[in-house]
Amino acid sequence: MYLRTFFDEQLAQYSYMIGCQRTGEAIIIDPARDITPYLETAKKEGFHLAAAAETHIHADFVSGARELAENHGAKLYLSDEGNADWKYQYVEGISHQGLKGGSSFSIGNVQFEVLHTPGHTPESISFLLTDKGGGSEVPMGIFTGDFVFVGDVGRPDLLEKAAGQQGSSEQGAKEMFESLKKFKELPDYVLVWPGHGAGSACGKSLGAVPQSSVGYEKKNNWALKIKDQEEFIEKLLSGQPEPPPYFAMMKKINKAGPDLLSQSKTPVITEKERMQQLLQNNHTTFIDARAAEEYANGHIKGFINLPYNKIFTNWAGWVLDYEKDLVVLTDQKSSVKHALQSIGFDRIAAFVEPDVISNGEDAPLEGYASIPAGELIEPAKNGEYFIIDVRNDQEWEDGHIPGAHHFPLGHLDEHLDEVPKDQKLLVHCQSGARSAIASGLLMANGFNNLINVKGGIAEWKEQNGPIQKG
Known part of the structure; x- marks a missing residue:
């Protein structure tokens, strides 16, 4: 068996490639929208990306599952738990299998058993992996998505805070309490591969360690040590950070199916005259992605500053409008485009070369x-x-x-x-x-x-x- 972890630093998001070396098949668990790293790794290691699976409908990033299915023929394994509000709407005509708790599927000689683990969301599932090809009859690890993290568990309040579903926070907390009982029944040696690490807004105290074990979490994770349901609910719901507003948009996009990424190149503006024309457009947001110090020393009037760093994606989700085009001044075009598209900002009308600021003397520059x-x-x-x-x-x-x-x-x-x-x-x-x-x-x-x-x-x-x- 082959296992590779991928980590998006800006989203604090983990995705995984599991491959059967005997059959050459591989699956991606919770794929990010940019599937290039998976394609490159599969080619390097000699795998065919046969499938992709999701632990739930994600709220903090755009999934790459549809991209893998539509453009690379991957079969999708998706939750069929929850009511009609929690069903994927884009799968007609796509090879897929709906999953419920207790079902299983295999990729080559690697078996995945499905556990229904609601709490974070009603349709949340986890995948218990057993390496049958390696001769094992016991599970090696579990992909928990946003169910159990290192040192924490998934927050149940997003539906209420981000989507306005009144009363869903307490119901989700009750479901999380029951789901954790299933987790505690797993053998202590089972490894835990979570969907997020420290820095994610999907919990309040996520650990920075990339993996754990059931036994370690039972001894150290606060949520698994509380035995009283009311005490658990009160502690789980208290102190949760306010979710970024883009979370509600991510749920809609991932449920309906994200657009396939365009292969067309984004125009690059190098002339000041063209820049001045664009600034007259009220339906466009202008972003200066340079460091704060550079922006403060002189920037084009009308541009807001979102420095391209670890917090870029999060704050883009807070302050940008999905209904407006974006024009971005940056010398890191590819990375900035990837970060914006990872949370569904596809309307990137143009990039601006930073040299435009210094070309000529008629630019309305300002600073602070x-x-x-x-x-x-x-x-x-x-x-x-x-x-x-x-x-x-x-x-x-x-x-x-x-x-x-x-x-x-x-x-x-x-x-x-x-x-x-x-x-x-x-x-x-x-x-x-x-x-x-x-x-x-x-x-x-x-x-x-x-x-x-x-x-x-x-x-x-x-x-x-x-x-x-x-």
Whole structure:
């Protein structure tokens, strides 16, 4: 048997290739939208990608299952659990098999037993793997998707928070409690291969280790140690981070079937005149994907700043509009395009070469200052600034600057009417990364008199600035 793990750092998402070396067949578990790594690995290792399977309808990334089926002939193994709201709608005419708890299937001499493990979502299933080709009669490991993570379990509140299904959080938590009973019955030696690691918003305290075991999780995972259902439900539902708004869109896309990726090349703009023409389009969002420091030192008016780094995909899902075209200034075109398409932003109208900024002298450039917190504490105390804190609710409750205004980054656009244009703005977060994005959003909306706090509130506290709890 062959096993290979793939990890998307920006989505903190794991997918897996399992191959039978005797028959040359391979399957992908929870494929990401960009299937190129699977194709390259299969070719290198001599496998035919015969199948793809999904543990559930994903909410945080676009699945590559349809791409593998339509363009490469892979048979799909998909959950047939849950009611009509949880059925895949694009599978007619595609080779596929609906799966329920207790069913099984094989890829070559590798057998997969299906466990129905609802809680995160009603249709969630897990795959228990046994290497029959290697002579084993006992399972080696389980692909848990968003059911059990290293150190955590899947959150059951997404349907209510992201899709508005009232009352579904507690019902999901009850189902998770029952599903974990099945997990605890598995042999301790069974390996656990989760769908996500640290950094994913599909749980609240995911571990960064890529795999675990049933026995280890039973001893160390908080969720498996609680025996009282009410206590479990209360702890599972408390402290869950707010889900990005794009999660609801991902559910719709993956249920209906994502569009197949176009092979056409995205136009690249190298001339300033063409750039100025595009800026007149109100149905387009303009993104500057350079580092925050470069953007602050000078950017084209009207562009927002989403630095291409580990948090790029997450914040793109928070602040971009699926109904608008995107124009992106970057020198990392392929990587940025992959990241945007991984969460369904396919309307990339053009890329802009960064050199456009420096070509000529007629570009309407603007920028902002980034100043260490230590230089701002006294003026802030004296009321010289309108202070904007863009951290999340829990961070705010844990401590904030007296007199600050709490406008979380993901909801900043909802508070623009509350931001004065006749006063200097002081924008901060925990460390300076989110406030840089917020500064770009504010500037794109006409707020030019602002300062970004370098180091954020972490540095503020180091400089003995007052922190107010609650």
